[in-house]
Amino acid sequence: LNYRNTRFITSAPDIRHLPTDSGVEIAFAGRSNAGKSSALNRLTDQKSLARTSKTPGRTQLINMFEVVPGCNLIDLPGYGFAQVPLEMKKKWQKALGEYLQKRECLQGLVVLMDIRHPMKDLDQQMIHWAVESRLPVLVLLTKADKLKSGARKQQLMKTRKDALTFGGDVQVEFFSSLKGLGVDQVRAKLTEWFAP
Ligand code: GDP
Numbered sequence: 001l002n003y004r005n006t007r008f009i010t011s012a013p014d015i016r017h018l019p020t021d022s023g024v025e026i027a028f029a030g031r032s033n034a035g036k037s038s039a040l041n042r043l044t045d046q047k048s049l050a051r052t053s054k055t056p057g058r059t060q061l062i063n064m065f066e067v068v069p070g071c072n073l074i075d076l077p078g079y080g081f082a083q084v085p086l087e088m089k090k091k092w093q094k095a096l097g098e099y100l101q102k103r104e105c106l107q108g109l110v111v112l113m114d115i116r117h118p119m120k121d122l123d124q125q126m127i128h129w130a131v132e133s134r135l136p137v138l139v140l141l142t143k144a145d146k147l148k149s150g151a152r153k154q155q156l157m158k159t160r161k162d163a164l165t166f167g168g169d170v171q172v173e174f175f176s177s178l179k180g181l182g183v184d185q186v187r188a189k190l191t192e193w194f195a196p
């Protein structure tokens with residue numbers, strides 16, 4: 001699959017307003033600032049497919065991008081902003097859980113985590129929901145360029161060990177949008193999920 005022709009399809013205020021459950025979908029999730037927008041831009045070789053500067057606490061939209069007809073990427077709003085009211089957080093978590101558990105066309109989940117702070121509570125929650133729904137998960141340790149090789153490997157080993165505890169198909173890899181690290185591997189994984 002060529003990811004360079006990926007184009008924006010639509011934004012939805014929440015999961016219920018996404019286009020009908022059809023085709024094949026792969027979702028991208030992560031804490032705010034994990035590097036999700038940068039990763040989407042890098043994977044699709046586009047400078048501004050996904051916006052990279054956002055206002056903390058503002059209601060964010062779900063974006064849908066089409067790689068080729070029938071193959072879509074879903075950019076879920078970043079989670080974990082401290083400033084968001086508890087009520088909104090709860091509502092959002094409920095909606096995310098429902099999406100991961102009920103969306104039929106969803107074939108895989110990519111969870112992005114800053115390599116320096118992986119596996120926070122909400123990251124674990126996302127993986128848990130996905131595994132419960134038998135969805136394969138790809139964990140990307142982003143901004144891998146921020147650590148030296150030794151520390152980087154240590155974080156990978158530790159996170160892989162943590163990933164085992166979920167009991168599902170949870171793969172963990174490095175990623176750096178800045179250096180292009182892991183880009184080909186992620187594209188290959190997405191393609192595998194799009195066309196099993
Ligand atoms: P998002 O909130 O998850 O969409 O995160 P962004 O893509 O907006 O990135 C958050 C911050 O991390 C920005 O300042 C980016 O420049 C930075 N960033 C993202 N990816 C990388 C990377 O691979 N390496 C480094 N060093 N910084 C990155």
